[in-house]
Amino acid sequence: xxxxxxxxxxxxxxxxxxxxxxxxxxxxxxxxxxxxxxxxxxxxxxxxxxxxxxxxxxxxxxxxxxxxxxxxxxxxxxxxxxxxxxxxxxxxxxxxxxxxxxxxxxxxxxxxxxxxxxxxxxxxxxxx
Amino acid sequence: xxxxxxxxxxxxxxxxxxxxxxxxxxxxxxxxxxxxxxxxxxxxxxxxxxxxxxxxxxxxxxxxxxxxxxxxxxxxxxxxxxxxxxxxxxxxxxxxxxxxxxxxxxxxxxxxxxx
Numbered sequence: 001x002x003x004x005x006x007x008x009x010x011x012x013x014x015x016x017x018x019x020x021x022x023x024x025x026x027x028x029x030x031x032x033x034x035x036x037x038x039x040x041x042x043x044x045x046x047x048x049x050x051x052x053x054x055x056x057x058x059x060x061x062x063x064x065x066x067x068x069x070x071x072x073x074x075x076x077x078x079x080x081x082x083x084x085x086x087x088x089x090x091x092x093x094x095x096x097x098x099x100x101x102x103x104x105x106x107x108x109x110x111x112x113x114x115x116x117x118x119x120x121x122x123x124x125x126x127x128x
Numbered sequence: 129x130x131x132x133x134x135x136x137x138x139x140x141x142x143x144x145x146x147x148x149x150x151x152x153x154x155x156x157x158x159x160x161x162x163x164x165x166x167x168x169x170x171x172x173x174x175x176x177x178x179x180x181x182x183x184x185x186x187x188x189x190x191x192x193x194x195x196x197x198x199x200x201x202x203x204x205x206x207x208x209x210x211x212x213x214x215x216x217x218x219x220x221x222x223x224x225x226x227x228x229x230x231x232x233x234x235x236x237x238x239x240x241x242x243x
Contacts, residue, residue: 031203031207034200034203034207035203035204035207037200038200038203038204041200041228041232042232045232045235045236045239048239049235049239051173051176052176052177052180052239054173055173058172058173058176059173085155085158088151088155089155092148092151092152095148
């Protein structure tokens with residue numbers, strides 16, 4: 001009897017029906033942005049290598065950066081960076097027991113989203 | 129006492145702390161980088177090269193990348209543990225990541241001191 005009940009217990013892992021609270025959204029985006037930043041490492045090091053290789057490399061790099069598609073990619077990457085940065089600072093704050101109540105955690109989550117949006121906006125204006 | 133806590137009783141705490149310390153190092157470097165960039169505004173190859181040239185800056189940059197790859201190692205490790213259930217596959221992927229990160233660090237040293 002008990003066994004049958006255990007088997008019938010519903011699973012709710014349908015990603016389309018789970019509504020994540022804002023703190024969880026910040027958290028999963030922190031993870032995603034971290035993975036993105038890890039994956040682009042070879043591109044970052046390549047850009048650094050070429051831009052420091054000599055005047056020609058530098059010129060080629062700046063010319064490449066002028067392309068609108070590359071600028072869009074840079075803006076997307078800036079999102080990954082800024083999100084990981086601010087959400088990471090939020091984690092550090094929580095490690096030292098700041099903003100750990102539910103209400104404050106929600107507030108700091110919104111603050112992170114605002115700071116990320118603002119930073120990406122400023123970055124976009126600067127590079128465009 | 130803290131050292132004992134970190135080494136003997138709770139070895140996982142070392143990794144936890146390493147993730148935090150590397151995060152702080154990177155955050156400080158990033159702010160420094162942004163400030164220097166804003167102040168010097170290097171335009172052109174010469175200025176960019178001079179920007180990266182000072183020894184103290186190269187050492188800080190190396191420290192930044194060491195922290196970055198330590199941080200990435202810990203982070204990717206957690207991600208693989210969470211999503212890759214096949215142990216053999218996970219070991220292969222983790223080894224690949226380990227090798228990549230070591231190669232990246234060598235690459236960084238060559239960028240900084242290669243010429």
